[in-house]
Amino acid sequence: MSAPTSPGDREKVVSKLPTWLRQHLKVRAAQHGVEIQTAVEEGISAWCDLASATGAVDTAGADSFSTFLPEGQWEQFREISADRKVSLIQGLAQSVQLWLDTNPVPDVERPEVTRRIIVCNQKGGVGKTAITAGLGEALAEDAGSLHPVRVSKALTKVLKAAEAQGTDAEPEDKVLEVENLPGPGQRVLLVDFDPQCHLTNQLGGEPLPMNGDSLTNHMAGDPKSDLRDLVVSVDDEAFGGRLHLLPACNDAFLLDVRLSAVRAREAALERALAPLESDYDVIIVDCPPSLGLSMDAAVYYGRRRDGEKPGQSGALVVVQAEDSSADAYELLTTQIDDLRDDLQVDIDYLGIVVNLYDSRRGYIATSSLQGWVDIKDPKVVGLIGDLKEQKEAVRVKKPLLSYAPRSQQAVGMRALARELV
Structure with missing residues (x-):
């Protein structure tokens, strides 16, 4: 895991996510019209605010995943993951899954008149x-x-x-x-x-x-x-x-x-x-x-x-x-x-x-x-x-x-x- 600082108020973080979860995140973010980095930020914030970790997510086959987060958020996430005895990969997967669960697939808009x-x-x-x-x-x-x-x-x-x-x-x-x-x-x-x-x-x-x-x-x-x-x-x-x-x-x-x-x-x-x-x-x-x-x-x-x-x-x-x-x-x-x-x-x-x-x-x-x-x-x-x-x-x-x-x-x-x- 590396987190080199990038220009601006965000830093690049590199971790891993299973392919299936990354694809769900990509599609759902597009459905809600938000950037992937915003969805990950919201998911990590919500996960950190919980009293404990959520249910384990299958991370088999996880592959490299990078995004940009507000400065300091990743360090807070690392500390909370350590307190909960959860790996960073598992914690990130739980955060993403939490965001998906709280942002369900939007209904297809149907016209009132055909x-x-x-x-x-x-x-x-x-x-x-x-x-x-x-x-x-x-x-x-x-x-x-x-x-x-x-x-x-x-x-x-x-x-x-x-x-x-x-x-x-x-x-x-x-x-x-x-x-x-x-x-x-x-x-x-x-x-x-x-x-x-x-x-x-x-x-x-x-x-x-x-x-x-x-x-x-x-x-x-x-x-x-x-x-x-x-x-x-x-x-x-x-x-x-x-x-x-x-x-x-x-x-x-x-x-x-x-x-x-x-x-x-x-x-x-x-x-x-x-x-x-x-x-x-x-x-x-x-x-x-x-x-x-x-x-x-x-x-x-x-x-x-x-x-x-x-x-x-x-x-x-x-x-x-x-x-x-x-x-x-x-x-x-x-x-x-x-x-x-x-x-x-x-x-x-x-x-x-x-x-x-x-x-x-x-x-x-x-x-x-x-x-x-x-x-x-x-x-x-x-x-x-x-x-x-x-x-x-x-x-x-x-x-x-x-x-x-x-x-x-x-x-x-x-x-x-x-x-x-």
Whole structure:
């Protein structure tokens, strides 16, 4: 054991902790938003204040552990450990365990109203499906484990570079800052609302058969079964049963025609999904590249409900840093604004995600990114690079965050999720 003095009012101490206990400490400190050294300080202080040592902790396989404590605390701890005839390693383990016991795992925050996120853009090929899947996966990750997340200031650096320097904006990977954070642990339903079934296929699901039941049937008022019976779980090992998928069916190509005969057709998606909402914290809808009646129903589903805070539900617009995305964005926002006015409802924009970004493409990419940044409202809430891991995940039909959990795209998806939580 050594305790060389470091600059400031803390000193470095070196001891040992078993690997399992160190991991629990690391995760729990992150869950409570405190530094590990603060947790150890509080644990030692509480242990020293006890009348006697606590129950013995298994320290087999203990390995080197260092931290910084207030000057003098370690000497006090050494004296009390000697009085209690407890080794420093055992005393430290008991202190850490005491802190864990008095700081239990916090409950996962659940929204009062199920959040509804509509991932949309009239233009195809911008990556709406990839963003829908990645966002849902990030929201469903385990709250009891740490996952690499791009911190918000990293995104801010990229966007400020684009805003201030235009074509000289730095590539995302040059300003990437990452920290390990607990997953949100949300219960998530992904709704494949596109007749092309891309989301279903990408996640390894099977499109629903044309002669069976489907979301289309429920929206058209002709259900053949309980909609819950159509929902499938996605990669339980990675997401602990928290991530589910409502697969698409090719019959959605006929949805606009069928909706034309339905009363209050703008509420058709809401009526269909309402029975499922109590099972989930978030429902994310992967919309088709369309401006038809089905898109009206999707946008209406994402409206702000009574008692819901602004920005909880609404439209998340996926674009690319190129000119055709800007044209499609104008069409989409016009449709949303018209629906707002016609039905007198509040429909919030949750933000813009610039997807498949690569500054190496030069002036078109960087100047287009600057154009999205300049919009301000809605603001850019995500910047996802054009990297190979997403394409590979699609090829093997696995969720990106379980296929390549430490990839830059996965790190960016987690950052996007936290921008929207």
